[in-house]
Amino acid sequence: MDITMIGCNLTTALHPTFWSTQDPGSTPEDDGPGKSSGTTRTLQLGVMFGVWYLLNIYFNIYNKQVLKVYPFPATVTAFQFACGTVIILLMWTFNLHRRPNIIRAQLAAILPLAVAHTMGNLLTNISLGKVAVSFTHTIKAMEPFFTVVLAALFIGEKPSFWVVSSLIPIVGGVALASFTEASFNWVGFGSAMASNLTNQSRNVLSKKLMVKKEESLDNINLFSVITVISFIFLLPSAILMEGIKFSPSYLQSATPVSLINTVGTALALVGVFLYSGAKRMKLKLKAS
Known part of the structure; x- marks a missing residue:
């Protein structure tokens, strides 16, 4: 399974522009103060990018090892x-x-x-x-x-x-x-x-x-x-x-x-x- 595409979809879902295309009632910024919500979402996005890259590195190296054996x-x-x-x-x-x-x-x-x-x-x-x-x-x-x-x-x-x-x-x-x-x-x-x-x-x-x-x-x-x-x-x-x-x-x-x-x-x-x-x-x- 393409872990890069998983990362793209998850990080897109956390990006503010994604929410701007959804139903206004579901916009995360409505849940609290704008600045606090924006900072939290930016941190979440940064963490997701970091995890995405780490998993992608591990996935590709392990995938190569598997393909050598099998x-x-x-x-x-x-x-x-x-x-x-x-x-x-x-x-x-x-x-x-x-x-x-x-x-x-x-x-x-x-x-x-x-x-x-x-x-x-x-x-x-x-x-x-x-x-x-x-x-x-x-x-x-x-x-x-x-x-x-x-x-x-x-x-x-x-x-x-x-x-x-x-x-x-x-x-x-x-x-x-x-x-x-x-x-x-x-x-x-x-x-x-x-x-x-x-x-x-x-x-x-x-x-x-x-x-x-x-x-x-x-x-x-x-x-x-x-x-x-x-x-x-x-x-x-x-x-x-x-x-x-x-x-x-x-x-x-x-x-x-x-x-x-x-x-x-x-x-x-x-x-x-x-x-x-x-x-x-x-x-x-x-x-x-």
């Missing part, structure tokens, strides 16, 4: 979706979060998102099984590039000059890291790139398809429904592709990292930071 990415991904499905069903059963009433129009909009989500997670795990964790996520730093291209093609969203400029160090850094990566192979590289395409297709499709307010779900329920559908999609495919297999083999975990590779990775990360800043600048200009 090199069947479709089965591993299906198992991750199965764990998520169990947690979601418990959440709905014990009313920890309101269970959604899915209508046909919602299901039709969610199915393409679930397909993209399934493929994105599967391709990421295929990449993690073939190359170093650091290299997979260096390649995945290219996600903003795919976001800009797909948004321009499918929803007509034109990027600003600063957004486009911020993509240059991302592309350059990923290219530099790829040329100098000791664990490089085309399957790992191609899978990570394809996961960028599918994950960002999911995000663009969600903007394009989930536009009607009466057909939209809150972030937690949307992700929950996508996870359950992804499990249903992937389970039979995993059995057909890999069956039920176990492998006792272990691979060496040490991957040498050169100076140029480190520079390329750092350059890509700087590009992601600049991209985020450029997007915020664009939103501020629109608001003014």
Whole structure:
């Protein structure tokens, strides 16, 4: 299950702009003084980001270890979706979060998102099984590039000059890291790139398809429904592709990292930071 998407949904739910789109009666600022409530929510958001990053680091390292011992990415991904499905069903059963009433129009909009989500997670795990964790996520730093291209093609969203400029160090850094990566192979590289395409297709499709307010779900329920559908999609495919297999083999975990590779990775990360800043600048200009 994509822990990054979990973090995005939880932190979005805590962000003040999320509440501004909800029913005014449910706005958290109404529960107390504005400053106190705002400070508390900012602290909550900061804690959530911290926990999200820590869990993401642990998840990726442990995921790599699992794929070394059990090199069947479709089965591993299906198992991750199965764990998520169990947690979601418990959440709905014990009313920890309101269970959604899915209508046909919602299901039709969610199915393409679930397909993209399934493929994105599967391709990421295929990449993690073939190359170093650091290299997979260096390649995945290219996600903003795919976001800009797909948004321009499918929803007509034109990027600003600063957004486009911020993509240059991302592309350059990923290219530099790829040329100098000791664990490089085309399957790992191609899978990570394809996961960028599918994950960002999911995000663009969600903007394009989930536009009607009466057909939209809150972030937690949307992700929950996508996870359950992804499990249903992937389970039979995993059995057909890999069956039920176990492998006792272990691979060496040490991957040498050169100076140029480190520079390329750092350059890509700087590009992601600049991209985020450029997007915020664009939103501020629109608001003014």
